[in-house]
Amino acid sequence: MSQKIPATVITGFLGAGKTSLIRNLIENANGKKLALIINEFGDLGVDGDVLKGCGNENCTEEDIVELANGCICCTVADDFLPTIQKLLDRDDKPDHIIVETSGLALPKPLVRAFGWPEVRTQVTVDGVVTVIDGPAYSDGLFASDPIAVQEQRENDENLDHDSPLEELFEDQLNCADMIIFNKSDLLADQDIEVATSEIRDRVRSSVKMVKTSHGKIDARVLLGLDAAAEDDLAARPSVHDDADEHEHDDFDSYVLDIGEVASLDTLLAKLQNAIEAHGILRVKGFLSLAGKDMRLVLQGVGNRLQHYYDRDWNPEETRVSKLVIIGEHDMDQSAITRTILD
Numbered sequence: 001m002s003q004k005i006p007a008t009v010i011t012g013f014l015g016a017g018k019t020s021l022i023r024n025l026i027e028n029a030n031g032k033k034l035a036l037i038i039n040e041f042g043d044l045g046v047d048g049d050v051l052k053g054c055g056n057e058n059c060t061e062e063d064i065v066e067l068a069n070g071c072i073c074c075t076v077a078d079d080f081l082p083t084i085q086k087l088l089d090r091d092d093k094p095d096h097i098i099v100e101t102s103g104l105a106l107p108k109p110l111v112r113a114f115g116w117p118e119v120r121t122q123v124t125v126d127g128v129v130t131v132i133d134g135p136a137y138s139d140g141l142f143a144s145d146p147i148a149v150q151e152q153r154e155n156d157e158n159l160d161h162d163s164p165l166e167e168l169f170e171d172q173l174n175c176a177d178m179i180i181f182n183k184s185d186l187l188a189d190q191d192i193e194v195a196t197s198e199i200r201d202r203v204r205s206s207v208k209m210v211k212t213s214h215g216k217i218d219a220r221v222l223l224g225l226d227a228a229a230e231d232d233l234a235a236r237p238s239v240h241d242d243a244d245e246h247e248h249d250d251f252d253s254y255v256l257d258i259g260e261v262a263s264l265d266t267l268l269a270k271l272q273n274a275i276e277a278h279g280i281l282r283v284k285g286f287l288s289l290a291g292k293d294m295r296l297v298l299q300g301v302g303n304r305l306q307h308y309y310d311r312d313w314n315p316e317e318t319r320v321s322k323l324v325i326i327g328e329h330d331m332d333q334s335a336i337t338r339t340i341l342d
């Protein structure tokens, strides 16, 4: 029998740096031919577009498949399985498959799908890599709020989990073979030490931990973990093990079309206000600026906004300015829109 193709599952919360890690991997693949399956929460397909912009021969546009119909963990049968089957049916098979889950996905149902008979004979999960947003962890974003949890429990006796963010974080840690503690450039050494030692206490002793900036890590460290995670599910407990599927009702996203931007500074100030006033978790998209030939990529994680020009607008494409906005389910979309557009 021919050797199985290794697949790496990259998981981690919204904006942790998964796409940055993959971009770095494409550029340093040591000649390996990669295929990417990119799953995104929100309808804009920003990550896929950013990665296609790399233009690298290790990973051409045809090697990148986007799955934008919600979280991969809940659409494995409809989306993931046919996609991977198509990759495996190709004449020029990839050397390694990388799957980027959405920041809200639970990794375990995806790993379980690799155990399905049609897949397991041809592919094995080389490793589950969980990317952590270092500063967000240190700011306590994933820590449960014991008082709030207790109050929720008193109102709902069936509630058996912590906050949605804490719960996701726990699942992503429990499933990991490797933890990437990212954005270490934004933290002091002492904070990194405290955070990484807390995290180490929460994961299996075999889990490797690496700190990175901008997802820069040697491909030889990231790939080749040889975990066969699909055969090792029992060691990866999930708070959702007893549920058929998990609800994404805790989170919501919408796309805002803001038209041509006259002043980037004004827009950034309004966005900052909206993020702070409405607890927006993630903003990303492309902007058309008046008088500029290039497309601007805008990325917001928590209250940190970044932007850069990625390429010229093509003469045949319509210049649009669209942002996907992701927050908890009760975010007030019309108030957010007013803050940004008025």
Ligand SMILES: Nc1nc2c(ncn2[C@@H]2O[C@H](COP(=O)(O)OP(=O)(O)OP(=O)(O)O)[C@@H](O)[C@H]2O)c(=O)[nH]1
Pocket (backbone or CB within 6 Å): 012, 013, 014, 015, 016, 017, 018, 019, 020, 021, 047, 102, 103, 182, 183, 184, 185, 186, 212, 213, 214, 215, 282, 284, 299, 300, 301, 306
């Ligand atoms: N300062 C700093 N910024 C980073 C680092 N890694 C990623 N970023 C920035 O964080 C933002 C989000 O990075 P992505 O790589 O898109 O994160 P992601 O996990 O793919 O995001 P989602 O797919 O939306 O969940 C971008 O603006 C990146 O440039 C890092 O190590 N340091």
